[in-house]
Amino acid sequence: MSMDTKQKMQEEVEKRRTFAIISHPDAGKTTLTEKLLLFGGAIRLAGTVKGRKASKHATSDWMEIEKQRGISVTSSVMQFDYAGHRVNILDTPGHQDFSEDTYRTLTAADSAVMLIDSAKGVEAQTKKLFQVCRKRGIPIFTFINKLDREGQNPFDLLEELEQVLGIRSYPMNWPIGSGKQFRGVYDRMQTQVELFQGDDHKEIQVQKVSGYEDDIVKKIAGDFFYDQLVQDLELLDVAGDEFDFEKVRSGELTPVFFGSAINNFGVQTFLENFLKLAPIPTPRRSSEGEVDPLSEKFSGYIFKIQANMNPAHRDRIAFLRICSGKFERGMSVKHVRVGKDIKLAQPQQFLAQDRDIVEEAYPGDIIGLFDPGIFRIGDSLAQGGSLEFDELPTFSPELFSKVTVKNALKHKQFQKGVDQLTEEGTIQVFKTVGFEDMILGVVGQLQFEVFEYRMKGEYGVDVQLQRMNFQFARWLVDDKNNIDPGKFRINSQLVKDKKDNYVVLFESEYAMRSAMEKNPTAKFLETAP
Ligand code: G4P
Secondary structure, eight states, X not given: OOHHHHHHHHHHHHTEEEEEEEEOTTSSHHHHHHHHHHHTTOGGGHHHHHXXXXXXXXXXXXXXXXXXXXXXXXXXXXXXEETTEEEEXXXXXXXXXXXXXXXXXXXXXXXXXXXXXXXXXXXXXXXXHHHHHHHHTOXXXXXXXXXXXXXXXXXXXXXXXXXXXXXXXXXXXXXXXXGGGOOEEEETTTTEEEEOOOSSOOOOEEEEOSSTTOHHHHHXXXXXXXXXXXXXXXXXXXXXXXXXXXXXXXXXXEEEEEOBTTTTBSHHHHHHHHHHHSOOSOOEEETTEEEOTTOSSOEEXXXXXXXXXXXXXXXXXXXXXXXXXXXXTTOEEEETTTTEEEEOOSOEEEETTEEEEOSEEOTTOEEEEEOSSOOOTTOEEESSSOOOBOOOOOOOOOEEEEEEESSGGGHHHHHHHHHHHHHTTSOEEEEETTTOOEEEEESSHHHHHHHHHHHHHHHOOOEEEEEOOOOEEEEEEOOGGGOOGGGSOSSEEEEEETTOOEEEEESSHHHHHHHHHHOTTOEEESSOO
């Protein structure tokens, strides 16, 4: 690489931030995303994000099923520029029927923003998504939303982060008053007060102060809230965690911001701090060691495949996270698993729902590739080499259905469909030992519906799904002679995954625990060995 190219590459990588917002439905993710996009000057998108949720616009409904249910099935990607940075937001479906796609999308992010409703605290879906981020050790930033409404005590919320999620926190700012009496926040990092003036979207008034003892703070807060504020901040100074950048980077400490997304209050400060503290595109592990984003050779991996994004064309789009090198439209890269060179001719970038053709892109960016059926989840593309990125994690299914084909004559298409949809990661498939009944496993109900819909639409097969009572799957590792279906008859069942690994399905935590006790030599793993 010439010096110039090298420098350009470095600049492009350093200005990028790629993150996902994790939250429970209704915490305000759509609202926050919209405000962030507005700061990026992407004003024309403002209504679009909302529109997708309302499901009024044909262009935003990538699948028929989305239209029917008025929700977004897909995780899309949004990009904007702010203060010299290029920001990629990976959107994860907000509906509680989320899917494995949601989890896998998190592997493409370098950090996460955890959005919490101040009245509700840590909710179920937040917890699940948090755990996936935790496993990867990525930095997590917390935005506590809806401060304009009566919420929980801020200390209780921090306590909940620690108790429920096991993460320590550092409040970057602290609310003055709450609900109807919400006056604003005291910014601990910049020692200033930001005034909340209701929902009129005025420019936020910022008052620099010498510290929280400053008279100005007292005047703004009023005696009552001032005393409370001083007490709280003193307590934080004495008993709270110190700000530790390394701990933020390793995901052990989460910087916490209080605000109100709908009123655009605290969002800009949040964004600016986030951009300062969040990591640039990080190296990814591969068969050839860690891949440095600055490396000259282009590489990336596919973390998601979306079929029928445009019903008129019946196309599939493979989402690629660029891990190193520069992407240029029309370039040839090696499809490593297949061992063939392919040309990346019409890649797309996703700006809300508009699809733009990308001319060039850099590590941290996500591009969409037209997929004539050659890609699988986890595939690596690399220039001049054969490096393969580490396999994407699989997730333990929580919902199970027995699946049969209605018309026995269609068995061949049925098998083909199941094989392909499994490869795409739409569902996980298991077979009972002996009878070879087929069981589907998913993490979200929606995956069943997508499966049913696509089996009919793409393979012409009507399937019948019959829900089973199981709640947990554990991969069984034990001496061959110890593995016996007879041991798992009550509230459980022994099955095999598609690679013939043994898996036990359990109806309850109790059933799982007692099986573990009865089989002390066996290991029960959450994911495939
Ligand atoms: P989601 O994507 O996480 O599901 O949440 P979304 O942004 O759609 O927000 C959920 C609801 O919370 C919306 O109200 C939204 O207006 C509201 N909301 C978001 N941020 C704030 C905030 O800072 N303060 C208050 N008080 N409310 C907030 P809705 O009535 O369900 O929808 P809509 O009628 O406003 O569209």
